[in-house]
Amino acid sequence: MSLKVAMQMDPMEGINIAGDSTFHIMLAAQKRGHSLYHYRPDDLSWTGERLIAQAREVTVQKVAGDHFSFGASVRLDLGRDTDVVWMRQDPPFDLSYTTATHLLERIEDETLVVNQPGSVRNAPEKLFVLDYARFMPPTMITRSLAETRAFLELHGEIVVKPLYGNGGVAVFHIGQDGKNLASLVELFRERWVEPFMVQAFIRDVASGDKRIVLVDGEVMGAINRVPGKGEIRSNLAVGGTAAKTELTPQEQEICAAMGPELKKRGLLFVGIDVIGGKWLTEINVTSPTGIVAIEAFDGVDTGGMIWDAVEARLAARG
Numbered sequence: 001m002s003l004k005v006a007m008q009m010d011p012m013e014g015i016n017i018a019g020d021s022t023f024h025i026m027l028a029a030q031k032r033g034h035s036l037y038h039y040r041p042d043d044l045s046w047t048g049e050r051l052i053a054q055a056r057e058v059t060v061q062k063v064a065g066d067h068f069s070f071g072a073s074v075r076l077d078l079g080r081d082t083d084v085v086w087m088r089q090d091p092p093f094d095l096s097y098t099t100a101t102h103l104l105e106r107i108e109d110e111t112l113v114v115n116q117p118g119s120v121r122n123a124p125e126k127l128f129v130l131d132y133a134r135f136m137p138p139t140m141i142t143r144s145l146a147e148t149r150a151f152l153e154l155h156g157e158i159v160v161k162p163l164y165g166n167g168g169v170a171v172f173h174i175g176q177d178g179k180n181l182a183s184l185v186e187l188f189r190e191r192w193v194e195p196f197m198v199q200a201f202i203r204d205v206a207s208g209d210k211r212i213v214l215v216d217g218e219v220m221g222a223i224n225r226v227p228g229k230g231e232i233r234s235n236l237a238v239g240g241t242a243a244k245t246e247l248t249p250q251e252q253e254i255c256a257a258m259g260p261e262l263k264k265r266g267l268l269f270v271g272i273d274v275i276g277g278k279w280l281t282e283i284n285v286t287s288p289t290g291i292v293a294i295e296a297f298d299g300v301d302t303g304g305m306i307w308d309a310v311e312a313r314l315a316a317r318g
Contacts, residue, residue, distance in 0.1 A: 001311065003034040003083040006055060006076060008041060008100070010089050012068045021289045022088040023067070026060045028303025036060070037076055038068075041089055041100045051078045051107050079110035084310060086114050090287050091166040093124060097286070112314055115285055116266025123267065125282050126163050126197050131261075135254050135280040138200040145185045148198055152178055157201035160184060163194050166286070168240075173201060204276030210245055211290040212255060213302075214270045216309040217263030219255050220302060221294035222247060242290075244297040248277035258283070268309055 007026060015023050026036055039055035046052075057071035078085055087104060091097060101117035108116070122128075129136065140151050141163065152158050152174060161171040170191075174181050188196045208224035224245035247255070251274050262270050271288030273281045291302035 002032075003029070003311075003314075004037070004081065005029050005034050006037045006039065006053060006078055006082045006085045007058075008039060008044075008053070008085060008087050008089055008104075011040070012038060012058065012070075015067065017062055017064060017067045019289070019292045021291045022086070022287070023060065024292050024295075024303050025086065025088075025306055026058075027062065028301075028307050030060060031303075032307060034307075037074070037082070038070070039076070041096060044100065044103055046103055046106070050080070051103055052076065053078055078104075079107035082111050083314065084112050084114060087117060087120065088287050091164065093164040093166075093286060112310065112317065114266075114268050114310060114313075115270075116268075119265035119267050120285050123265065123283065123285050124164065125166075125284050125286065126161075128285070129280060129283045132254070132258060132280055132283075135250075135257070135278070136199075137202050137275070137279045137281070140198045141195045142198060143185075143189060143195045145182060148181065148185055149178065151198055151200075152176075152181065155200040159199050159201050160188070161197050161199075162188065162192055163197050164192075199281065202275045202279050204279070207276070208243065208245075209240075209281075210251065210274045210277070211288075212247065212251060212272050212274060213288065213290050213294060214255060214259060214262060214272065215306055216268050216313070217259035217261075219247065219252075219259075220291070220305055221298050221300060222251075223290055223293045223297060242293040242297070250278035254278075254280055268313065269306060 009022050017023050029036060036058050037055040038058040039053040043054040053076045054073060055076040056073050058068055060068050085104060098121050101121040104113050104117040138155055142148060156176050158174050159171060160174060172184055208226045210222055210224050212222040213220045222245050224243045225240040226243055227240055254274065267285050269288060271284040271290055275281060295302040
């Protein structure tokens with residue numbers, strides 16, 4: 001079955017083909033004979049009746065510096081002209097991002113949108129995770145310096161990070177002395193209008209932050225992301241390194257607890273982050289990564305597994 005697939009994503013020119021999950025999904029789609037179209041969120045238009053994207057057909061290959069080629073620009077009716085739309089642009093999760101989810105919801109009765117846009121909008125990564133607080137380290141959402149100081153006094157060391165950040169950007173470790181805490185809270189208040197997240201610092205992060213990927217509610221695989229020297233952040237985008245790993249019993253419990261809900265919500269491709277084999281910190285639903293490293297370490301066809309799940313979803317729609 002050949003599918004027509006629209007990829008709502010970042011510019012093709014900036015992709016790191018060595019580890020980009022979206023590019024890997026595109027390669028797997030092309031291998032199956034699916035045709036690919038690329039467009040940016042800015043290319044969306046609601047005409048009053050139809051959702052249109054000014055898109056370009058794209059072919060991809062795993063050749064650094066020559067990894068894609070575009071065809072002519074086309075006016076693509078996303079509801080009528082496509083079988084699958086992937087929402088894969090990177091955050092920030094801002095009003096532009098949420099607007100795109102509202103627009104894509106309008107075509108869900110005609111085509112499959114992955115991940116389900118309403119569920120993406122209603123599952124911000126550092127808020128949705130609160131549904132599973134029993135697995136989390138002590139956590140607070142606040143804009144209050146006084147509350148943050150009290151939390152620090154209670155837990156000794158803390159991590160402060162933006163509520164809608166991504167890629168490990170603006171994640172700060174505050175020690176027991178609370179040095180610079182007031183300045184940091186002031187900075188967060190000025191930079192962001194929303195609250196920020198505060199969590200007890202988990203020393204096990206030095207041994208890695210595990211990224212577990214679930215596809216349609218089932219575990220695909222995992223990698224351990226180890227921070228660089230002098231860092232607490234393990235994100236690969238900020239210098240962390242990937243290592244082969246297996247799930248602990250506690251991690252299996254976490255995945256079993258959330259898997260059915262992810263499937264129910266149409267969150268087909270999800271990455272969760274776990275520290276120390278038991279501390280759940282985030283549920284990534286916007287543009288999760290990690291499948292390239294999982295495939296390299298475990299020898300599984302991650303792209304094929306994702307497309308198996310997509311095609312099963314399409315078959316179930318009839």
